[in-house]
Amino acid sequence: MLYLVRHAKAGDRSAWRGDDRLRPLSKEGRRQADALARKLARLTTGQIVSSPYERCLQTVQPLSLVARTPVLEDPRLAEAASFEGALDLLAELADGSVLCSHGDVIPDTIGALERRGCTVDGEPNWRKASVWVLTRDASGHVVGATAWPPPEV
Secondary structure (H helix, E strand, O other), rough: EEEEEOOOOOOOOOOOOOOOHHOOHHHHHHHHHHEEEEEEEOOOOOOEEOOHHHHHHHHHHHHHHOOOOEEEEEEEOOOOHOOOOOOHHHOOOOOOOEEEEOOOOOHHHHHHHHHOOOOOOOOOOOOOOOEEEEEEEEOHHHHHHEEEEEOOO
């Protein structure tokens, strides 16, 4: 399985006065990141890969510390990136890997997986700090997807 995480809550985009790539998590977002780390720690047996945006990096940093696995930055998960790059990354990573991306890339990626035959079980969840659990078949194709809601914090 692979775990595709939407970054946790960040400060208000319209109130941020700098480069949006540097916008950090809010206090609630940091609590969500800690809760995600607790939930994913025992499941993370592969790599941790993140969009280079600060809010994504901060979302998986607590998991990185607990799992003792470095966070690898990958622009294919950046905001406004094409779903094709995310699909390539999903095909490259070992089971147990965690990926962190954005609210535009994740729905596009799940939609592309559905068009390729993946079954989405349950209602989609696109909220911040939600996790998509992706199941692969023996040949490595993503065949199932289930969304976990954001952690209660």
